[in-house]
Amino acid sequence: MSEPNAAALDQLGASMSARQRFLRRFLRQRPALYALGFLVLLALGAAFAPWVAPHDPLAQNLDRVLEAPSFDHFFGTDELGRDVASRTLFAARISLLAAFQAVFIALLIGVPPGLVAGLFGGQTDNLIMRITDALMSFPPLILAVAIIAVLGPSLTNAMIAVGILLSPTFLRLMRGTAMAVAQETYVEAARSIGCSQSWIITRHILPNVVSPLFVQISVFAGVAMLAEAGLSFLGLGAQPPDSSWGAMVGRGFRYISHSPSLIVFPGLAIAVTVLAFYVLGDGLRDSLGREVRREQ
Amino acid sequence: MPAFILQRLLALVPLLFIVSLLVFSLVLLIPGDPAYMLAGENATPEEIAEIRADMGLDDPVLLQYARWTAGVLRGDLGTSLFSDQPVLEVLLERLPVTLSLAFAAILVSLLVSIPAGVIAGTRPGSLADRLVTLGASTGLAIPNFWLGLMLILVFAIWNGWLPATGYVPLTEHPGAWLRHILLPAITLGLSAAAILTRQLRGAMIDVMNQDYIRTARAKGLAWRGVVLKHGLKNAAIPMVTILGLQANYLLGGTVIVEQIFGMPGLGQLAVASVFTRDLPMIQGVVIMAVFVAVFVNLLVDISYGYFNPKVRPR
Numbered sequence: 001m002s003e004p005n006a007a008a009l010d011q012l013g014a015s016m017s018a019r020q021r022f023l024r025r026f027l028r029q030r031p032a033l034y035a036l037g038f039l040v041l042l043a044l045g046a047a048f049a050p051w052v053a054p055h056d057p058l059a060q061n062l063d064r065v066l067e068a069p070s071f072d073h074f075f076g077t078d079e080l081g082r083d084v085a086s087r088t089l090f091a092a093r094i095s096l097l098a099a100f101q102a103v104f105i106a107l108l109i110g111v112p113p114g115l116v117a118g119l120f121g122g123q124t125d126n127l128i129m130r131i132t133d134a135l136m137s138f139p140p141l142i143l144a145v146a147i148i149a150v151l152g153p154s155l156t157n158a159m160i161a162v163g164i165l166l167s168p169t170f171l172r173l174m175r176g177t178a179m180a181v182a183q184e185t186y187v188e189a190a191r192s193i194g195c196s197q198s199w200i201i202t203r204h205i206l207p208n209v210v211s212p213l214f215v216q217i218s219v220f221a222g223v224a225m226l227a228e229a230g231l232s233f234l235g236l237g238a239q240p241p242d243s244s245w246g247a248m249v250g251r252g253f254r255y256i257s258h259s260p261s262l263i264v265f266p267g268l269a270i271a272v273t274v275l276a277f278y279v280l281g282d283g284l285r286d287s288l289g290r291e292v293r294r295e296q
Numbered sequence: 297m298p299a300f301i302l303q304r305l306l307a308l309v310p311l312l313f314i315v316s317l318l319v320f321s322l323v324l325l326i327p328g329d330p331a332y333m334l335a336g337e338n339a340t341p342e343e344i345a346e347i348r349a350d351m352g353l354d355d356p357v358l359l360q361y362a363r364w365t366a367g368v369l370r371g372d373l374g375t376s377l378f379s380d381q382p383v384l385e386v387l388l389e390r391l392p393v394t395l396s397l398a399f400a401a402i403l404v405s406l407l408v409s410i411p412a413g414v415i416a417g418t419r420p421g422s423l424a425d426r427l428v429t430l431g432a433s434t435g436l437a438i439p440n441f442w443l444g445l446m447l448i449l450v451f452a453i454w455n456g457w458l459p460a461t462g463y464v465p466l467t468e469h470p471g472a473w474l475r476h477i478l479l480p481a482i483t484l485g486l487s488a489a490a491i492l493t494r495q496l497r498g499a500m501i502d503v504m505n506q507d508y509i510r511t512a513r514a515k516g517l518a519w520r521g522v523v524l525k526h527g528l529k530n531a532a533i534p535m536v537t538i539l540g541l542q543a544n545y546l547l548g549g550t551v552i553v554e555q556i557f558g559m560p561g562l563g564q565l566a567v568a569s570v571f572t573r574d575l576p577m578i579q580g581v582v583i584m585a586v587f588v589a590v591f592v593n594l595l596v597d598i599s600y601g602y603f604n605p606k607v608r609p610r
Contacts, residue, residue, distance in 0.1 A: 130310055130311070130314055131314055133311060133314075134311055134314035134315045134318060135318070136544075137311060137315060137544070137586055137589055137590055137593070138315070138318075138544075138582065138585070138586055138589070139544045139545070139546075139547035139548035139585045139586070139589055140544065140545065140548040141548030141549060141551045141552065141563075142547065142548050142551060142562075142563070142566055142581060142582055142585045143548075143582065144548075145551055145566045145567060145570060145578070146319075146322055146566070146578050146579070146581070146582045147322075147325070148570060149322075149566075149569065149570040149573070149575065149578045150322050150323075150325045150326050150575070151325065151326075151327065152327075153570065153571075222437065226437075226439050229439050229441070229442075230439060230440070230441055230551075230552050233439075233441045233552065234551070234552065234555055234567050235571075236567070236570060246439070246441075249439075249441065249442055249445065253445060253556075256445060256448065256449060256453065257449075257453045260449050263442065263445050264446075267438075267439060267442035267445070267446075270439050270442065271434070271437050271438045271439065271442065272437075274436075274437040274438075274439075275433060275434060275436075275437035278433060278436060278437055279433070
């Protein structure tokens with residue numbers, strides 16, 4: 001390895017201070033901080049659900065079915081007498097994990113071809129972008145349903161479908177950044193002193209795309225959570241005995257006239273969590289440097 | 297203008313080619329033997345063999361693709377594995393339901409977003425602006441199936457003002473059509489309204505800071521006229537593009553909304569076909585949906601060229 005260490009150190013120093021500037025701006029974004037706090041609390045609550053939940057989420061009590069919210073059962077009970085509050089907390093595990101699973105798959109599918117398209121250009125770029133355009137011309141949920149039809153209804157398959165749907169945006173983001181950065185003088189300089197392609201990607205292109213990528217990840221975690229909820233509501237996502245918030249609303253649909261609380265609380269949980277992801281994404285975007293924001 | 301339209305049409309050819317490849321390859325994605333999966337768990341070997349023969353699954357993939365594409369181009373989307381009806385026939389029966397839902401939803405989204413966007417965009421930072429912005433963010437975060445259930449709860453179950461489920465064709469009874477489509481259209485339209493409102497608000501703020509707005513004000517034109525004629529008209533141009541993008545999402549959203557409100561449209565068909573493993577039907581729904589989406593976007597492109605001569609090719 002004969003990588004130029006001085007240049008690397010310079011680059012590291014520059015990106016550190018940019019990161020500090022970013023952090024300083026982010027800490028001034030009050031709504032985004034609240035959103036982040038809420039999401040951290042939710043994640044902790046979900047992780048420690050067995051200790052935090054007031055009841056066993058699976059414990060049935062057929063003497064107390066479809067009860068309205070009470071002091072004993074904050075969100076009421078479901079058709080099997082199970083505690084809805086505890087079930088909502090446990091379902092957070094599945095909803096959160098599923099959202100990040102979908103975003104991870106989208107990153108996996110979207111980032112490498114985006115990088116390739118942006119760096120190589122020409123026919124490769126043309127072909128990749130044509131496929132991307134075609135993928136984006138599908139009405140999203142209908143494509144997801146079709147993919148699930150083929151793979152079979154399960155949460156993982158649903159999240160693969162959602163990941164495929166979200167990947168074009170990551171691809172475009174990567175491509176745009178890679179193209180812009182590849183034009184920069186310092187990349188030309190790096191190339192002319194013999195830096196390898198992988199060095200240029202890891203040292204120059206990836207650091208530039210990390211911040212906008214985080215904005216997109218935050219927003220897409222919300223989008224993926226909505227998509228998961230919708231698919232699970234339709235019975236195409238989380239399958240019993242697993243339950244996500246969307247699946248809870250789907251089951252509660254049958255008892256809507258008798259026990260509205262069965263759908264009100266899991267639905268609110270989805271709305272508040274998705275809102276938190278969006279607000280966090282907005283805050284991250286507003287904390288980016290002006291030069292990056294313009295490209296968003 | 298005809299050259300512009302022709303150019304847009306030609307650009308669709310490679311797009312539709314890739315779309316057809318993707319839709320066709322759904323069969324290839326099936327884990328294991330497609331005939332076995334499509335026949336269901338309790339199928340006899342004869343039934344499996346029949347499906348294999350029907351779909352030509354033993355032929356080379358390229359031949360399968362050529363045959364399938366030729367069929368699609370002739371309007372033959374295959375036969376439903378579930379009901380043995382021609383797929384296209386079923387799709388055309390259901391298309392009007394989905395289209396009228398999507399159209400009504402677009403109407404709802406415009407009726408909400410134009411006033412909200414104008415009010416917020418002409419007074420940035422005001423209480424009204426903050427309320428609109430908060431409402432738009434909330435509208436984006438609320439799952440539309442949940443909103444639909446809440447509307448059913450309030451307007452159908454508690455008050456009984458509107459029917460909770462069902463659909464009546466517009467041609468049969470316009471009044472009943474409106475009563476049945478109102479809640480689904482609001483459910484589907486509000487998330488689009490949230491996006492359009494944010495877009496219009498931003499565009500209005502930009503436009504209202506332009507010199508020609510100050511000039512119009514300075515020569516004594518009434519505020520209302522300046523906002524509507526000079527402001528909104530210019531701010532509306534990017535809105536057309538967003539509306540085109542929204543058409544895709546609205547079509548996708550019909551999957552959920554039709555399910556909740558028991559509307560016999562394409563979305564409901566898609567979900568039902570997953571459970572009956574009716575792959576030809578699902579491929580048909582996807583093709584039909586893409587076709588509608590591409591057509592709408594073509595109209596948007598053309599109208600954009602009409603509204604904004606700058607983008608027209610010379």
